Amino acid sequence: MPRKTCRCRTFGKDRVGTNDAPRLLYARKEAARLLSISIRSLDYLIAEGRLPTRRIGGRVLVAHDDLVRLANRGSSDTLFPAA
Secondary structure (H helix, E strand, O other): OOOOOOEOOOOOOEOOOOOOOOOOEEEHHHHHHHHOOOHHHHHHHHHOOOOOOEEEOOEEEEEHHHHHHHHOOOOOOOOOOOO
16 A cells, blocks of 8 residues: 655645755744744734745745745844844
8 A cells, every 4th residue: 555645834845756846935933933933923023124025815924935034144233133
């Protein structure tokens, strides 16, 4: 009997087999996890306009390229500047 392939909810990769291509869009919870920040901090970045989002079917989604761009910012540019 062949093994069933199930979709992993956290990162959208198959548990059986290989899937090296990143997803194009991530939900807020997934995006926060990939950046190692809280959902509240992610919402702050979205509200400040520092992280663009897309709304599809009522869901707020963040593009993979935008996450990479945010993560690759230089060390002199902090994510959360002092007020």
